[in-house]
Amino acid sequence: MDVQTLTYLIVGATFALYIGIAIWSRAGSTKEFYVAGGGVHPVMNGMATAADWMSAASFISLAGIVSFVGYDGSVYLMGWTGGYVLLALCMAPYLRKFGKFTVPDFIGDRYYSQTARTVAVICAIFICFTYIAGQMRGVGVVFSRFLEVEVETGVYIGMAVVFFYAVLGGMKGITYTQVAQYCVLIFAFMVPAIFISVMMTGHILPQIGFGAELVDAAGNGTGVYLLDKLDGLSAELGFSQYTEGSKDMIDVFFITGALMFGTAGLPHVIVRFFTVPKVKDARVSAGWALVFIAIMYTTVPALSAFSRVNMIETINGPDSTGVDYETAPSWIKNWEKTGLITWEDKNNDGKIFYTSGDKNEMNIDRDIIVLATPEIASLPAWVIALVAAGGLAAALSTSAGLLLVISTSVSHDLLKKNLMPDISDQKELMYARIAAALGVVMAGYFGINPPGFVAAVVAIAFGLAAASLFPAIIMGIFSKTMNREGAIAGMVIGLLSTAGYIAYFKFINPAANTSENWFFGISPEGFGMVGMFINFGVAFAVSKVTAKIPDEIVEMVESIRFPKGSGEAHDH
Amino acid sequence: MDASELQPVEQFLAAHSPFDSLPAEVISRCAKNITVGYYSKASAFVEFDTQNPKLYIVRSGAFEVRDPEGILVDRVAEGECFGFSTLLSGEKVVNKVAILEDGLVYHLPQAIFAQLRAEQRSFDQFFARAFAKRLRNEGRFKAKDLTTTSRITSIMCAKPIIVQAHDSVIDAAKIMRDHRVSSVLVIDNDKLVGILTDRDLRNRIIAEGLDVNTLVSQAMTVSPITTHANALVFETMLTMSEHNIHHLPVVDGSKAIGMITSTDILRAQRSQPLLLIGEIGRQANIDSLIQVSKQIPLLLQNLISADARAEEIGRVLTSVTDALTRRLIELNQQILGKAPMAFCWLAFGSQGRQDQVACSDQDNGLLLAHEPDELAAAYFEALTQAVCKGLDQCGYVYCPGDIMAQNPKWRLPLNQWKSLFKHWVLTPEPKALMHASIFFDMRAVFGPMSLFSELQDDVLASTKDNDIFLAGMAGNSLTESPPLGFFRKFVLERDGSEVKGMDLKHKGSALINDIARVYALSAGIKEVNTAKRIRVLMEANIINRKDALNLADAHEFIAHMRLANQGYQVTNNLPVNNFLKPQHLSSLLRHQLRDAFKVVHDAQAGIKLKFLRSF
Amino acid sequence: MANLWWIKTLLWRSKTKVLPLPLQNYLAAITPVLNQRFIDAPLMAIDLEMTGLDPKNDQVISIGLVPIVKGEIPLAKAQHLMIAISGSVGHSATVHGIVDHQLHTALTLPEAMSWFLSQTEGHILIAHHAPLDIQFIQQQLVRCFGHSIPLVFIDTLAIEKKRRLQQQDILQQGSLRLGASRARYHLPVYSAHNALVDALSCAELLLAQVAAMGDVKKLTVKKLIDVIG
Incomplete structure (x- = not known):
């Protein structure tokens, strides 16, 4: 069977699995099960959280970025992982005690202001849009390759699939569907990684293969280590060495920071901590989620190194002068159809050649690395198909959650609570669906015209979250003096400054997007952390000159940090 | 023009x-x-x-x-x-x-x-x-008040006091005095010819200075306005108010068969339930109380056959249960002595919501003002055991889930109740939510209101705007959905090959109770009766007016169908349960039931959107 | 019943002429009504009492107006107007029960036509055997304004004829008269005869005809209207 048929089969089978689970869990038989079993097991919940967490950006783009830019790409790894820890340890337990389901509700109540709530809602919607745009691009890449269409068409198909999944499918938000999605995506990610690791280094675990000797076809050690080989290849072709960063330390620091603090402000993951009834279970499942995320994230550097070596070797041939286009490996031709690989025969030798600088003839989109890796390594067709299913699982689980945040925020927080308080349930539901549809369409637009690669688009979302919501949440929990005026001013100015900086370098004047023009050498991806400091500063200054916060709010803050209710005593 | x-x-x-x-x-x-x-x-x-x-x-x-x-x-x-x-x-x-x-x-x-x-x-x-x-x-639906639609013969005085037209007024007055009535019918040759009232004697005899031996026929009101035996109480009331009279002979043809007074009607209006409650309050020992309680099934039967609104039936039956509980506590206190501290008897679940149907099982608890010492603990143990046993004997069987005041788990001082509720709110695990759905519908049946309010205020303050807890409650209430499938077809439950029908309680009324409860707790509303909750929520603009009215109608309609179905089961000697087979319904009713379920479905989608942020 | 396109063409053609302002306004007001649903369109049943049947020579004595709003007839808005005529009412007075002295309190023809235009502006007219009444109105417009305009109307007689023919009825003499038509729809017999009662009769007949055609909510007026230029 060819790859396309297998892709249809495997993607179809995974969808059937999700639908099956949705039907099973609706059938009513779950109620007894649910009550008897005392809820969802923390391990399951951990998997579901991991599925929510790991988006198309993690699955498709992360390895690509690391593969292409090497060491610098690992800021994403560090930022996201760090952010998760921050969220799980420093924020979720307090927010939970506050009894609020969404971040805007927390901010609205903590800052005793409907305006603060509305500002937070707008921030959250803004962030979710940007995040979904990244997902759309990822889904588009998957569809374009496996249906052999242009990437734009792939995005259109992806929009339809995501919309139906999130709005009409009734499959989202069900823990067991997400558990299945985690299983699909981790299996899809690990299988090719293990295959290649065994082929190249003889080690089953890619994480070990990453630092091991390469082996020849007979399985004998060659004495050359993978990373040395990669550094050698890179040096030869004029790329910066894989293990050596090219970014300024300050930029790396700020991008990591923006990702980390942004993660903590992301609205759709935090909900997962609240759907677990017991505080203790929530902590345990957060731990498990970290384990499940780590399985993938630790594989990323290895997979990117493997595929980088493989890719360069298959393009440039054994003598590093390039191979004839006619005899080029089939994966290059396949991906050319999507427009994500282009070949320009600059020296008219009829050979493809990949290098840095002017002599480069291959234009390769980073987002294809994970998807193309099995093909580059000539793995069996079913592995290639499996990866497609994995990419979809990652994108669906995340974007469904995000679309729900957008649509319910628009319908409930903006319309019902602000504009039309007397709206009927059915109307509210209708507006929610319309908002979801608009969300998909707008995200699709940015998926077709992305201001960067999937991971970079997502990084912008995180930057915005870091600059707007994160400080408001942190000050809400840990400061007894931060008042309404300060928080609102901080959020607004933090969001605007960051969005403005990003818009300038990404849209208005993309030509100027070089480190010389950046503020202190901080890239748009990292500016979120600057925005965060601006937010803190503005909030602090404004709160000093405006009215003190009411006493009952002070009491509330104290009570969430130092629980005195005896209810907790029962539990532990 | x-x-x-x-x-x-x-x-x-x-x-x-x-x-x-x-x-x-x-x-x-x-x-x-x-x-x-x-x-x-x-x-x-x-x-x-x-x-x-x-x-x-x-x-x-x-x-x-x-x-x-x-x-x-x-x-x-x-x-x-x-x-x-x-x-x-x-x-x-x-x-x-x-x-x-x-x-x-x-x-x-x-x-x-x-x-x-x-x-x-x-x-x-x-x-x-x-x-x-x-x-x-018209049959059923219009009948709101069972007395206005019942026949006059059921409440009239069947042995009217009679005088003859040729009697003297002094004889008539003596008869009236002896029978302590203010009016008598005047008969001539077995035919009704007039009516003689206190007022006639005053105005036509005494004020005119006539002799006491004047004939009745001269003092009476001739050819009085009458009502016929088949008249409705409602019509009789109308006639009385039209003519501003308070005594009405009841005739069958020209023969007087009875007499009805405005007092009779007043009494009948508040007839059975109030009478029964009054009777309960008068019983001096537990055995006679058990005897009286035997009338409860009859009361239910009467209410159903008079087609009172389902909500009213629930309220009436619950007030009887309340009265019974109170009397049992009082009688047992006479035996055990005065309580060592203030306490409240709490009713939960359907009794709390005031929607009891037949003799349901008991769900109750005891709220003590403060931590009891050993002596007090023993007192309340004895009291609760006696009351729960009494209720059991009166037909309210012991709760299978053991949610009863005699269980020490549910006989707690105020601070422990408070922390118990707080625990449920803070840790909304499935078991806590299941408890919550019973315990949050609580009402004090006996004891100082201030003590109960202290608990209720505390509980509502902790649930109000606690989105995480409310999400748990909402999620729990969504685990069942109304029996409508694709294309709005009824989904029937089966037991093997046998079709059981639709569960009107668990997939109908209970769902609406759940929905109303989630909203009420979210807004800190004290009402526990579902219809009242919906009304208050509508007035507070928490539920859209149209949605609220629809939900209230669906609630009444489904409850009514359930009662009517049970009435049908009883008359056809079928086992009584909550399952309705749609083929027993007219197409119009089927249509209405479908609409009612659709309202429940939409309301569920509403709370899913509002509290779970999903759809 | 004329094609909508034809009606619009006629209206458009006369709009290009120089007309007195009231007539211009009248034309402008009718155009948007043509595409409306029956239930939404402003309709006005009219009936005229005349001194004879010749529009050129005979005169209008009285006008009855009965509107149809949302498929119902609000009697509060029914109106009846007398017009002062030159000469005597003559023998037709026996038919209408109108005698000369009643007409002394009536309006002059120009006043009456201004009133008519203001009352029926933006309304589709309804009449039984409408061409006669419409021609009379147009003739009076010429007398007062020097111009006539196309008038859009619904003719209940034409509708009745079409319906009868569709049902393969043999049309007997007099079977399309107002009274005979009404009887087929179980409409009551009205003993009185004046412009107002006849306008009411006509309006009721139209409601009955429309109800018999089926789904009233979907019916558009363009299926019913006709025009005389």
């Missing part, structure tokens, strides 16, 4: 009751305010404008009024009216009017109708009578 030019319309009105009794200028005012509509058989039913109820006067054609169950209530032809029950009762239109024959109909707006009723006594009486006739013809 000169109004008299609408001659054909005016002539028509002037020729038909009740307009025929109106002065010409009033008729002309009516004509001027009429709008004319035409109804064709093709559209099958008259479409009512619910915003502007009107009186429909049939100019030509023929119509049929049918109640929601499809039972014929009235046939309306040229010169007759429909739509007045809505105008008179102010309730929304429930009946359907089928168009039998194409025709022209005059619409008289509500404002003019009300004006005419206020101005023209004959006009008002005409429609009041017509309405009474309707009530008698």
Whole structure:
């Protein structure tokens, strides 16, 4: 069977699995099960959280970025992982005690202001849009390759699939569907990684293969280590060495920071901590989620190194002068159809050649690395198909959650609570669906015209979250003096400054997007952390000159940090 | 324009009751305010404008009024009216009017109708009578109050006090004194000829200075207004108020068979439940209390057969349970002595919500003012055991889940109740939520209100705006959904090959209770009765008015169907349960039931969106 | 019943002429009504009492107007107007029951036509055997304004004829008269005869006809209207 048929089969089978689970869990038989079993097991919940967490950006783009830019790409790894820890340890337990389901509700109540709530809602919607745009691009890449269409068409198909999944499918938000999605995506990610690791280094675990000797076809050690080989290849072709960063330390620091603090402000993951009834279970499942995320994230550097070596070797041939286009490996031709690989025969030798600088003839989109890796390594067709299913699982689980945040925020927080308080349930539901549809369409637009690669688009979302919501949440929990005026001013100015900086370098004047023009050498991806400091500063200054916060709010803050209710005593 | 030019319309009105009794200028005012509509058989039913109820006067054609169950209530032809029950009762239109024959109909707006009723006594009486006739013809749904639809013979005094027309007034007065009545019927040759009242004696004998030996026939009121044996209580009340009299002989032909007074009617109006509750309060020992409680199933039967509203049945039965509980506590306190501290007897679940149906099992607890010492603990143990045992003997069987005051787990001082509720709120695990759905519908049946309020205020403060807990409650309430499948087909439950039907309780009423509870807890509303909760939520603008009204209607309708179905099961000697088989319903009822389930479904989608942020 | 396109063409053509302002306004007001649903369109049943049947020579004595609003007839808005005529009413007075002295309180023809235009502006006219009444109105417009305009109307007689023919009825003499038509729809017999009562009769007949055609809510006026230029 060819790859396309297998892709249809495997993607179809995974969808059937999700639908099956949705039907099973609706059938009513779950109620007894649910009550008897005392809820969802923390391990399951951990998997579901991991599925929510790991988006198309993690699955498709992360390895690509690391593969292409090497060491610098690992800021994403560090930022996201760090952010998760921050969220799980420093924020979720307090927010939970506050009894609020969404971040805007927390901010609205903590800052005793409907305006603060509305500002937070707008921030959250803004962030979710940007995040979904990244997902759309990822889904588009998957569809374009496996249906052999242009990437734009792939995005259109992806929009339809995501919309139906999130709005009409009734499959989202069900823990067991997400558990299945985690299983699909981790299996899809690990299988090719293990295959290649065994082929190249003889080690089953890619994480070990990453630092091991390469082996020849007979399985004998060659004495050359993978990373040395990669550094050698890179040096030869004029790329910066894989293990050596090219970014300024300050930029790396700020991008990591923006990702980390942004993660903590992301609205759709935090909900997962609240759907677990017991505080203790929530902590345990957060731990498990970290384990499940780590399985993938630790594989990323290895997979990117493997595929980088493989890719360069298959393009440039054994003598590093390039191979004839006619005899080029089939994966290059396949991906050319999507427009994500282009070949320009600059020296008219009829050979493809990949290098840095002017002599480069291959234009390769980073987002294809994970998807193309099995093909580059000539793995069996079913592995290639499996990866497609994995990419979809990652994108669906995340974007469904995000679309729900957008649509319910628009319908409930903006319309019902602000504009039309007397709206009927059915109307509210209708507006929610319309908002979801608009969300998909707008995200699709940015998926077709992305201001960067999937991971970079997502990084912008995180930057915005870091600059707007994160400080408001942190000050809400840990400061007894931060008042309404300060928080609102901080959020607004933090969001605007960051969005403005990003818009300038990404849209208005993309030509100027070089480190010389950046503020202190901080890239748009990292500016979120600057925005965060601006937010803190503005909030602090404004709160000093405006009215003190009411006493009952002070009491509330104290009570969430130092629980005195005896209810907790029962539990532990 | 000169109004008299609408001659054909005016002539028509002037020729038909009740307009025929109106002065010409009033008729002309009516004509001027009429709008004319035409109804064709093709559209099958008259479409009512619910915003502007009107009186429909049939100019030509023929119509049929049918109640929601499809039972014929009235046939309306040229010169007759429909739509007045809505105008008179102010309730929304429930009946359907089928168009039998194409025709022209005059619409008289509500404002003019009300004006005419206020101005023209004959006009008002005409429609009041017509309405009474309707009530008698119409079966179930209109009957709100069982006494107004019951027959006069059931409440009249069947052995009237009689004097003969040729008796002297002093003899008559003696009879009246001996029987302690204020009026007697006057008979001549077994025929009713008059009535003699205290007032007649005062005004016609004493005030006139007549002799005490004057004949009764000279003092009596001749040919008194009477009512017939088959009259409705409602009609009798109407007659009394029309003529401003308080005594009415009941006749069968010309023979007097009884007497009815306004006091009888008053008593009958508050008849059975209040009587029973009064009786409960009078019982001096537990055994006699158990005896009295045997009447409860009968009361339920009567209420169902009188087709009281389901909500009223629930409230009536619950107040009987409350009275029984209170009396049991009082009687046992007489035995055990005064309580060592203030306490409240709490009712949970259906008793809390005031929607008990048949003799359900007991769900109760005890709230103590403070931590009891050993002596006090022993006292309350004895008291609760005795009361729970008493309730069991009265037909309220022990709770299978052991949620009873005699269980020390549910016999707690105030601070422990508070922390128990707080625990459920903070840790909304499935078991806690299951408990919550029972315990959050709580009501104090006995004991100081202030003590109970302290607990309730604390609980509601912790649930109000606690989104995480509310999400848990909402999620829990969504684990069941109404039995509607794709294309709004009923989904029937099966037990092996046997079709059980639709579970109207667990997939109907209980879901609405859940929905109302989530909203009420989210807003900190103290009401626990579902209908009241919905009303308060609507008034507070938490639920949209239309949604709230729909939900309240669906609640009443499903509960009513459940009761009616159980009535059917009893009369057909079937096992009594909550399962309804839709093939037993008329197509109209099936349609309405489907609509009611659809309302529940939509309301569930609403709380899913609001509290779970999902759809 | 004329094609909508034809009606619009006629209206458009006369709009290009120089007309007195009231007539211009009248034309402008009718155009948007043509595409409306029956239930939404402003309709006005009219009936004229004349001194004879010749529009050129005979005169209008009285006008009855009865509107149909949302498929119902609000009697409060029914109107009846007398017009002062030159000469005597003559023998037709026996038919209408109008005698000369009643007409002394009536309006002059120009006043009456201004009133008519203001009352029926933006309404589709309804009449039984409408061409006669319409031609009379147009003739009076010429007398008062020097111009006539196309008038859009619904003819209940034409509708009745079409319906009868569709049902393969043999049309007997007099079977399309107002009274005979009404009887087929179980509409009551009105003994009185004047412009107002006849307008009411006509309005009721239209409601009955429309109800008999089926789904009233979907019916558009363009299926019923006709025009005389």
